[in-house]
Amino acid sequence: MNAQREAAPTKRAQPPKYREITSVLRDELRSQAIGTQLAPERELAERFSVSRMTLRQALDELEAEGRIARVRGSGSFVRRPTVAMGPTLTSFTEDMRTRGLQPSSRLLGFERIDSGTASGEMLAEVTDEVIRIERLRLADDEPMCIEVALFPVHLQRMLESGDLEKSVHAILRAGGIELTSLDRRVRAVAAGPRESRLLGLPEGAPALEVFDIFRDSSGLTVQWARSRYRADRYEVMTRTNRIDNDRGDSAVRHQRTTAPQ
The missing domain is CATH 3.40.1410.10 (Chorismate lyase-like)
Structure with missing residues (x-):
């Protein structure tokens, strides 16, 4: 038996799930026309297998970047950052x-x-x-x-x-x-x-x-x-x-x- 044990590999911390969703949606939005409506939150949450709270964190990021506009009662729409x-x-x-x-x-x-x-x-x-x-x-x-x-x-x-x-x-x-x-x-x-x-x-x-x-x-x-x-x-x-x-x-x-x- 070796006197020294090999150190166990260190697991890298995984980024939060909402950041992964943000990255995927960001790439998709680049090819969509301004004014295009995103799928409803419920459908997006099901697509990414996350809660609506997690999905909203991703949408919050995209809104802060100026990539979407969220209209209460109507949904989210593609825009371009200013x-x-x-x-x-x-x-x-x-x-x-x-x-x-x-x-x-x-x-x-x-x-x-x-x-x-x-x-x-x-x-x-x-x-x-x-x-x-x-x-x-x-x-x-x-x-x-x-x-x-x-x-x-x-x-x-x-x-x-x-x-x-x-x-x-x-x-x-x-x-x-x-x-x-x-x-x-x-x-x-x-x-x-x-x-x-x-x-x-x-x-x-x-x-x-x-x-x-x-x-x-x-x-x-x-x-x-x-x-x-x-x-x-x-x-x-x-x-x-x-x-x-x-x-x-x-x-x-x-x-x-x-x-x-």
Whole structure:
């Protein structure tokens, strides 16, 4: 008989049953149209062989994620999570992953253009050429926005060597460039014919047009971007503080959005 006994294998703790149900339903909801009604709670509880209390925990999770809307007396209906742009510097990829969505991009264009053909707001420090990248950004394979971004021409090789159907900010970070500040302007616009087709919207549907200027720690502009987001999936959140000036009047301090440390 061995002097030492083999240790009994440690059993891994199983996740709560409602989380398993949440995961299954989440995957199913991604392929269902907005407004589709879920099966009644009783049927879902029988399907997963759980109590209605356990099932409701799963539905609570999905409702908190913005994936379903529950209407008293009518049932639960499929919806899509609304993504909020907050007061911290985060990328599209980070925003999607934080909300349990799978981000991806479809490259629509990559070209080197004369900066004189671009808006005067684009990369003000650049006087010759810029790199223009256009992408369709998706979450769970659903179109979310069309992004046109400009970069200094010296970043061309770095950008070409990276995977532009993933995070451009990750490419920059891997190349030693950290974006630390952001100026943002948002306005409402009507989606044009091409944008409506790419975003899966009716022509002329409302969209959020977001202008972003990203800078590095030295204050140099690294990226200028104009994105048009689906207004039904996005909202903008900000934070301001009220201060008093020398006259005793109330004023609002403008806050630049900065990257979390």
